[in-house]
Structure formats: structure tokens, C-alpha cells
Amino acid sequence: MSNAAITSSPGVRALARKELRELRRHRMIVATAIVLPIAFLVLPVLNLLLYEPSRAIGGPDFAVGQAMFCFFLTPVIMPATMAAYGIIGERDQGTLEPLLTLPLSDRELLAGKVAAILLPTLGASFGIYALYMAVVALAVEPPVRSPALDWTWPFGLLLAAPLLALFSTLTGMFFSARSKDVRIAEHLSGLVLLPSMLPVLLIVTRTVEPSVLTWCVFAAAVAAIDAGLWRLVVRAFDRERAISTA
Amino acid sequence: MRCAGPAIECRAVTRRFGARTALHALDLDVEAGEIVGLLGPNGSGKTTTLRILATLLRPDSGTARILSWDVAAEPMQVRRLIGVMPERPSLYDRHPVEDNVRFWAEVHQVRDPGAAVARALEFAGVADRARDPAGSLSKGLKQRVALARAIVHRPPVLLLDEPSSGLDPSAAASMEGLIRDLAREGTTILLNTHRLAEAERLCDRVAILREGHLLQVGTPQQVRAALLGHIVEVEFAGLVDLPVRRAVESFPAVREVWWSPSAVRCRLSDAGRDTPELVARLVRAGAAIVAVRPAGDLERAYLELMSQPVPGSLAA
Known part of the structure; x- marks a missing residue:
């Protein structure tokens, strides 16, 4: 079954719906999904609203770059907690064993879980960025407004955020499938995810110019990593191991 | 399918x-x-x-x-x-x-x-x-x-x-x-x-x-029979008398017999086949039968089996 066929399978859609209901009812995940995007919206907006050229370190481009880093960080950090719960959460509440008796292949099972994590992550990531753009357009002073509204930023975010979110989700799922404890999975994910933000840091600080070409090359590289990571996660998911580490 | x-x-x-x-x-x-x-x-x-x-x-x-x-x-x-x-x-x-x-x-x-x-x-x-x-x-x-x-x-x-x-x-x-x-x-x-x-x-x-x-x-009956033998228990309304004893002891299918004042337990060759004939003989001998039941239940059979060594193990 191709990856496209997997995501359209009724079983995957049913699992994704179940996962979304589950995430919605999980206090810690809901708290993370609310607090993190709010923080990543408020900090950049305040940074730009209170921008004063005389006191600022670096120019307006640097201030906008700092703000943009938060928006690229959201799709990476937000899925990590949810993904860590993906397999371990099911095991801890005793639902993994019956779940594995359902007619879902390994790929369908993982695809359903990944889809349920990507939807709220991308909703929150794009939502806070849209609010940020609105505030910038209405309230930020012209010296900062112009670089903040540079169209290469939304282009880069639209292109890279889904791929970064997928990277973070798959990393979390990998460790969730192989770890015994949610916190261990979260910590290990963090160890992989934070260094991987270095290329984004280079772009937002304009060490590498944020052009269309830059974003396309970056997106292609992340997409290639995601494809490899997906294969790795599918291979790492071992049903016997998953139920026997309970 | x-x-x-x-x-x-x-x-x-x-x-x-x-x-x-x-x-x-x-x-x-x-x-x-x-x-x-x-x-x-x-x-x-x-x-x-x-x-x-x-x-x-x-x-x-x-x-x-x-x-x-x-x-x-x-x-x-x-x-x-x-x-x-x-x-x-x-x-x-x-x-x-x-x-x-x-x-x-x-x-x-x-x-x-x-x-x-x-x-x-x-x-x-x-x-x-x-x-x-x-x-x-x-x-x-x-x-x-x-x-x-x-x-x-x-x-x-x-x-x-x-x-x-x-x-x-x-x-x-x-x-x-x-x-x-x-x-x-x-x-x-x-x-x-x-x-x-x-x-x-x-x-x-x-x-x-x-x-x-x-x-x-x-079947539970087969397991019971295999482990406890074909034992049936017959309970009488009153005390066992001589004609009843003779009826049981003269029945060729009875392998072993244990008497109590108002009941008898018999090991039969085949409980399923021989129990009706045993009951018929007892009725002809004038016994007032209250109950006829297989002796022992699945639990007793299970415990009997658990007390035996496992085939293929060191204890066997």
C-alpha cells in the first residue's frame, strides 16, 4: 500500500479521530498545546511592538529573525510531547494490546497516530503566525513592519513547518516505540530535535539568506530526512517488543 | 472467508x-x-x-x-x-x-x-x-x-x-x-x-x-473420567441393605466399590455405558435412589492432574 493510500484508509482515519479525542482529553497535552503556542506568539509580538532601534541589538532584520525562530520552533516542540505518548501512552493505559489486534498494519497504525499529531500542530503553528502577521500589519512600526511582512517568511513557514512537524513527530514516535517511559522518550527526542534546529537558526539570523531557493533546498533536505525517518520508525515498531516492555 | x-x-x-x-x-x-x-x-x-x-x-x-x-x-x-x-x-x-x-x-x-x-x-x-x-x-x-x-x-x-x-x-x-x-x-x-x-x-x-x-x-466429562476414573456415586433414601449390596457387587462392570451407610461409589468400566444398567439393577433390588452423579468434579480432576509430574520434565 502506498503512503497516499495509507492516509486515506478508513482504519487510519478512524484511528486519527480516536487519537484526536484522546489528545483533547489529556490535560498535560492540552496544556502544552495551549501554553506553548501562546508563549511563542506573545514573545515575538512583544519583541516587535517594543522594538526601539536605539536600544536593539542588531537591526530590524535581527528582531524579525528572532520572532520567526519562535514560529519555526512551534511545529518542532509541540508534537514532541504528543508523539512521546503515541505508543507508551497506549501501553501505560493498557490499551495497546487490544489496539494491536485490530486490522491495522504497522504503517497504518503509525500513520493514524502521526496524522492526529500533525493536525493540531499545524493548526496552532499557522494560527499563531496568522495572528502575528495581523498584529504586525496593524500595530508594528514601519522600520520593523517591512522585513516582518517579507513574503519569503510565510513562504518558508508554509513549506517547512509541515516537514519540521513531521520530523519531530517521527522522532518522538521512534523513541516512543523503543522506550519504556514517556519522559525518557521526550528527553531523547529533545536531544535529537534541538541540534536539528541549527539550519533554521542560520536562516533566521540571515547567516544563510532566507530566499525562495534557500527554503526549497531546506525543505527538500527535511523531506528526504522525513522519508528515511518514516522507514526507520516503521522498522523500529515491533509489536512483540511493544507489548512485552509493559 | x-x-x-x-x-x-x-x-x-x-x-x-x-x-x-x-x-x-x-x-x-x-x-x-x-x-x-x-x-x-x-x-x-x-x-x-x-x-x-x-x-x-x-x-x-x-x-x-x-x-x-x-x-x-x-x-x-x-x-x-x-x-x-x-x-x-x-x-x-x-x-x-x-x-x-x-x-x-x-x-x-x-x-x-x-x-x-x-x-x-x-x-x-x-x-x-x-x-x-x-x-x-x-x-x-x-x-x-x-x-x-x-x-x-x-x-x-x-x-x-x-x-x-x-x-x-x-x-x-x-x-x-x-x-x-x-x-x-x-x-x-x-x-x-x-x-x-x-x-x-x-x-x-x-x-x-x-x-x-x-x-x-x-469434554469436562471425558477429562473427569480420564483423571478420576469412571466413578459414579449413588445416594439412597435409607440405609443400604443386603439385596442392594448384592446388586452392585454382582454387576460385572463394577471394578471397585466403596460403601457408606446410605451411599455407594463405584468405579465402572465405562461410566457412560454402564450407569443406566447399574441404576436398573439397584431399582430391581428395591433401592430408593435419591441421586446418581459422577464422583468428583472438574476441579478435583484438575488438581489430580496438577499433582502429577509434567511429561518431558525432569520430574517425569
């Missing part, structure tokens, strides 16, 4: 966990519509057997089939045909009862999930709790929801791991009734249980496992 043989078929199924062999070349068939109970102490291989049939574990050697589909080679087909109820209800406690069951119906692509969920909840007797969070239910009700979930797609084969574990007597009796109803509708049921009286009442056949070896398989 394809099925040329038994609904459940295990051929020399062996499973090891490290150095420990949990299942030694298990051979077991379950015919369509049969209820078969797996009995045995903890660690005897009951749950391993169910997990292999549920496609959760792969056998190291041998083959296990559900309706002719190999559980190791064709797990997706097998998963479509089975309903599994684990020992713990394993529900999504934060979700309403109906959402728990609906998820199962949707993944199994049941044509009308709403109707199927309503039917399954009705059958399990939990329709009035459909909107309650599963976590708010008692253990007995959770078990019923787990059963509703396992049958929502009307599977031809049900695998139940200790379905009445932890239930009070009335909840256990109610679960027993539900299982019997499912078998009456033609569902093949393989269940694990520690409740021997329940197994004796419910199961068409029982299979007794110990340390991964299948020690006995047969």
Missing part, C-alpha cells in the same frame, strides 16, 4: 521467551461454534496461546490458523476475523463507552457503525451507560463494554482472556450467559479461565496446560 478445517487450529506451536519455553508443540483444534476453555496454572502457556492466535506473538515453530488463515503469515486477515477480549478491560477511560466501541466498529469498517455499536451495547447490557466515561464504570461493567467492543464487528472467532476475572459471582454468571448466547449464535470461542466450575458449565471441551505442555483435552 475461507475455512476447510477447524475454526482454530494449532499444529506443534512452540514459543520461547529467551531460555524458557512457554509453549511446547501445542496441538489443539477448536471446531466452529465450539466453546473451548484453556485451563492451567499461571505460566502454563494459556495467555501465550491466546496472544499467538490474536497475532500479538509469532510462534517460533509450528503453525496456528484461524479459519484456515495463518496467524503469522496472514495476520491482517486473521485480525478481521477475530474479536479479542483481554484480561483487563483495557478501555479508553476518558472516552464515553460508545466511543470506545465505535472506534472498533470504524476500524473494522462495519457498514453502519452507529447501529452496530447500539446492538453490541444492548447485547452486553450496557446501552444505558453509553454516554458515560468508560473510567466511571465498575469492573463488571467495563468487562461487558470490552465484550461489546470485541463483538461489534460480529467476528466468527472470539478469544477471551479470563473473561470473568475479578468479577463478583452475579457479574460472572451474567458474563457466562453472554458467552453462551454468543456460542448459540455460532461464534467459536476460545477462553482462558481459572474458574473451573465455570469451565465445566460453559465449555464444550477443556484443554489443560501446564508449563507449556498440553496435558489433557476433552
